[in-house]
Amino acid sequence: MGSRLTEEQAAFAAAVRDFAKRECGTREQRDALTGGGREAHHPELYRRLADLGWLGVCLPEEYGGAGGGTADACLFLEETSYGMVPCGGFITTVITAKAYERFGTEQQRQEVLSGVVRGDVLAIAMSEPGAGSDVGALRCRARQQRDGSWVIDGQKTWISNAHCAESILLVARTGEDKHGGLTMFHLPAGTPGVEIRGIETMRGREVNDVHLTDVRLPADSVVGEVNGGWKQLMAGLNHERLFLAANMLGLARRAFDDAVAYVREREQFGRPVGSFQAIRHRVADLATEIECTRLLVREVALDCDAYPEKLFPREASMAKLKATELAKQVTLEGMQMMGGYGYTTEFDMERHLRAAVVSTVYGGTSEIQRDVIGKTYGL
Incomplete structure (x- = not known):
């Protein structure tokens, strides 16, 4: 940094x-x-x-x-x-x-x-089969009982780390208003009625389906205010997007360094492939983009610390958009510079690529980030 x-x-x-x-x-x-x-x-x-x-x-x-x-x-x-x-x-x-x-x-x-x-380890459960980018469309239902406890039924999907979490922060519907009827719940691991099924992806097991059937939670399991979940989610999205940006910035740096190390050593036509202008210029462009992204992520993080009462929707979305798209770009170009070796499991580049491509989807897709940024300009 x-x-x-x-x-x-x-x-x-x-x-x-x-x-x-x-x-x-x-x-x-x-x-x-x-x-x-x-x-x-x-x-x-x-x-x-x-x-x-x-x-x-x-x-x-x-x-x-x-x-x-x-x-x-x-x-x-x-x-x-x-x-x-x-x-x-x-x-x-x-x-x-x-x-x-x-x-x-x-x-x-x-x-x-x-x-x-x-x-x-903690996990957070928002997405559902019919509610991804549109979190307000979720249908997992929590019904309050006469004694104040809650009964929850529904399904969550794409829940990262649910299989190894000590507890899950569950977002469920408690009212009919699209955004004003959501509530957060503390769901400890091992709660009866919760079934976690892994979803196989090209990165292995990382995300899960979470099925909730007649799950009973005490009254004090509510996190924050009943029907206040949407505002609470919005308050945390800036940190979420910034943390994801920092994670992908590290990946982009690693993929870049791996690619540069390769083109310095790999020879074709009697000299290292990195000495060819086409590769040198590609490396120069990627290095510049990484430095710009590093400065953006760092600046937004410092602003969040300097002004903890403020939200930074534009800046956090910019950081998430830039860092995740950059990670995808660096890994794709790294693979291209390494040729066939970039595609083999002998080298880490294909592993970097698998980690990078999904980053433009989770935590709010790149399209959602652009929409958020555009709205901050009154569009």
Whole structure:
């Protein structure tokens, strides 16, 4: 993240890089930790990150966190992504934890945030078979009983890390108003009536269907206000999009460095392919785009920390749009520069590509980000 890092942040980034190099620095190490690239999260390694105190990087000190800010969390996400550390559970955890921090009761914060610091994974369940970008169309229903408890029925889909989460932040319909009838619920793992089924994707198992049948939750499971879920979601989208941007910035940097290392060594027609103008110019363009994106993500993160009461819908959507589209571009061009080798599982580029292409879909598609940005200009 460059010269604007504090000394403490620079030391933190260096420590994360050292950990990644030591634990995940070789292809053999990464394959062993990820089942040949099919698992994005390694529980034992994740607990070691917790022991180092890094998982609570942006959580309050009273819950065991480090008391850092958004910029610190983005730094951690960028460096672990660059180092290919299989801690895929962190991205949904930090997004969900911020919702509990803002809207949860003291008891919920004590339970959930302290658990995150110790290594618990969290998931958030919004999307449904008929409600993706249009979250207000969700139909999973929570009905309040006479004693104040809730009964929930419905299905969620594309839920990242639900299979390894200690709890899920569930968004369900509690009223008829499209946006004013949504409520957040704390759903602990193992709750009767919850069935989690993995969805096979080209990245292996990372997302899940979550089926809820006659699920009963106590009255105090509500996170925030009844029928206040939409406003609470909107308040958290800026952090979500920024965290996703930092994650993909790290991936773009890694794919770029891998491609450059290859074209420096690979020879054709008697010289390294990187010495040809067509490749040099491609590398120059990608390097410039990465630097622009790094500055954008960093600046938005610093603004979020400087003005915690403000929302940054335009800037956060710009960061998410730019970083995810860049990651896709870098991995595609990296594959092109590496030729057939970029397509083989012998090299990491095809793994980078599989991680990058879906990033323009989750957390709000690129089309949604453009729509959000356009609306901030009154269009």
